[in-house]
Amino acid sequence: MADFTEVAARVWVARYPWFDVNVTLVGGERGLLLVDTHGSAAAAREVVADVRRLGAGEVVGVVNTHWHFDHTFGNEAVRGAYGPVPVTAHEDAADELARRGEEVRQRYADSPDDPHRDDVLATTVVVPDDTFSSAKVLDLGDRAVELVHPGRGHTAGDLVVRVPDVDVVLAGDQVEESAPPAYGSDCFPLAWPHSLDTVLGLLTSGSVVVPGHGAPVDRAFVEQQRNEIGLVAQNVLDLAARGVPASEALAAADWPFDPDLLEQAVLRGYEHLPRGQKRLPLA
Template sequence: MPFTEVADRVWVAPQPWCDVNVSVVGGAAGMVVVDTSGSTAAAAPVAEAVAGLPGDVVAVVTTHWHHDHAFGVAAFRARWPAVPVHAQETAAAELARWGEDTRLRMAADPAEEHAAELAATALVAPDHVFSAVSVLDLGDRVVELVHPGAGHTGGDLVVRVGDVDLVLAGDLVEQSELAGERSVGGLAVPGLGPDCHPLAWPSTLDVVLDLLTPATLVVPGHGRPVDRDHVEQQRNELGLLAQQVRDLAAGGVGPDEALARGEWPFPRHLLADAVRRGYDALPRGGRRLPLA
């Protein structure tokens, strides 16, 4: 899909696969591509479109390790062979640990529409990793990479372009209206999958909120840009989820029955991983055995 300029020299193109956003930030010294789509074949036309924007690609940034964000890097390396690939250090470790197994599993799934593409995809490991903050100098502007904490995954990062008051939030913020069963009232539920961190996610979004002004444009990993109020609403909903896990555990409700007994801010059928992960993250003192 074509790139749309959402702020001065910041372009976003939602992709048909997973409605994932590929973003480009341009400066005098070149362009930074943020996320690359889900396979080499899916990313190849994206790289072609990026080549039509003003400047050369001087960096690729991966917001987290999941396939729809990280598996298309090889298409950019094919066109810009020396381009560095940036990621937070935990995301790089997660890609190394789970990426190839995920690719092979999806490629072998007869129900996976993109199986052949995934079978032909070669994963590219990030070669520029950081812990908390990194800065990319584009000459007339800087691009900040910030790891606000764990949430959707352990290695999420957000990209801040301060001169235009814009943040690329990755999957720490969700909006997509194409999420199907993961949609409530037309807005997607945050991706609470098997590697999420539901107890940490609210405080992680508190850090993100500290980066935002009332006028900040926030581009989520999927869907159209949103504002600070949208981010705050999702933070509060995730806070309710985290508090419900803590309350149930403190009341002696075990993880196997918590999903059925809790009052959740999101549809129950989407929360099995989140509840399990929440219980696993509790300290020993956060759980009580039933008295009966």
């Protein structure tokens, strides 16, 4: 159980201990938009119970900020509770979830001691059925909600949700507060700083930014994180230009985050280098 806290008029955020993930509700006269659905059907049933306890209305639509299972595996249970509501995501996020959802389930199948194993294995993956490539507006009657794909970063299919009438942006895992930004095997470390520049273009000095994980933040926090993510990208570019192999890169520079968390940032960064910036050896 988690409490939905109102961070702006008719925008509520609940923070769940598993992954410290945020689930957000945006209210309008047509009902509630649920942004991200948690990591399993069982976890999402808890979310549904918390939504009903809030008593602000019925869910009429779902948005997935990216494909990762801690944000999408609850889609099944939300539809079980509210019927065939549309599930909206960037087209790349839908493609990745369809392609890689079973990989996640297999990873849990191979982890018998994980306390969430059975819940994940009992979950049916529901792929978003309402997709877009660049931007989309969802109509909640008396409120328009804007979805923007800022570019590749945490994944290929990230989106951010802007509620312009109250100056709120739901950033998904483009921004993280309770841990350093997560560079996974599907990240785009060289593009991520530029994607955050787009996110910053949606913010004012008074914006409330809800990260994918952790407490709401402000524009200054996003600016700082953008600069740190930018330094990761710049280090990769500089090291590659000097011919430093990827295998030696983490020991060859000062990093803004724990180097143990940046293995995929370096590997993926070297993979994505512009052709003219590659120097041998890079292995």
